[in-house]
Amino acid sequence: MDKMDIILQGPANDFTIEISKYYLKLPMINKIVISCYNECDIPNNIDDDIIVSRIPDVKWFGVGNVNRQIATSLNGLNISSTKLSAKMRSDQMVHGDDMKMMKIFMESNISCDIKFTDGSGP
Secondary structure, eight states, rough: OEEEEEEEEEOHHHHHHHHHHHHSSTTTEEEEEEEEEEEEESEEEEEEEEEEEEEEOOOOOGGGGGGHHHHHHHHHHHHHOSSSSEETTTTOOOOOOHHHHHHHHHHHTTOOOOOOTTOOOO
C-alpha cells in the first residue's frame, strides 16, 4: 500500500495540530499539509512531516464557503508529493481504521469510466 499525503484545509488551530500528529502515526500517511489562511494562529514549524502553507483569504467566500475550500485545497494539493492524497477538514478527526478503509476504497476505484460529452475522459 503506497503512502499518501493528507491536506487539512481550512482555518487551523491547536486541534488541527493534534489531528496532524495523530494522522502521522498511521502507516499509510506520508506527510500532512495544513493549508490555511494567513491569519491562522498556529506555528509554521510543527514537525518535519507537517507542512503549514498559508494563503490570503479569498475575497468572495462562495455559498457554504466553497471558494475558500477550493483555494485551500488547491494550495495543499500543489504541495502534495504522493500519487494519491486526501483532502480533509482541519477541524475533524477520522479514526485510523476508517482512514484505512477510505484509502482502500479509493485505490480500488482509481479508474473512472465516465467520459465527457466529447468522448474524452478525466
